[in-house]
């Protein structure tokens with residue numbers, strides 16, 4: 001089983017992704033319903049979600065993801081199944097999202113966009129993200 005400390009370290013800086021998140025259900029079919037397309041968050045978190053799925057797979061998790069979205073500037077993942085370790089991995093990915101720009105995947109922090117709170121980097125290009 002992968003050590004939670006190691007996972008925290010991996011999630012801290014997952015880097016940018018070179019694949020669209022829509023490809024993840026095909027790459028990790030056991031974690032998604034057929035035809036899953038409920039990705040409601042920015043491209044910047046794709047790499048974080050990808051690493052999370054790799055760790056779940058490596059640890060033979062039986063969880064099934066039902067929804068992925070942004071909620072109060074955090075990544076929010078809904079799932080079914082019963083796997084304590086897998087649930088901890090998902091919680092860690094959700095907390096790590098508070099430090100990753102949801103738009104580009106670089107280091108980010110809380111930004112107030114006219115009362116709309118998002119986790120973004122300092123690049124103004126990412127601030128027009130919606």
Ligand SMILES: [Zn+2]
Pocket residue numbers: 101102103104105106120121122123126
């Ligand atoms: Zn950014």
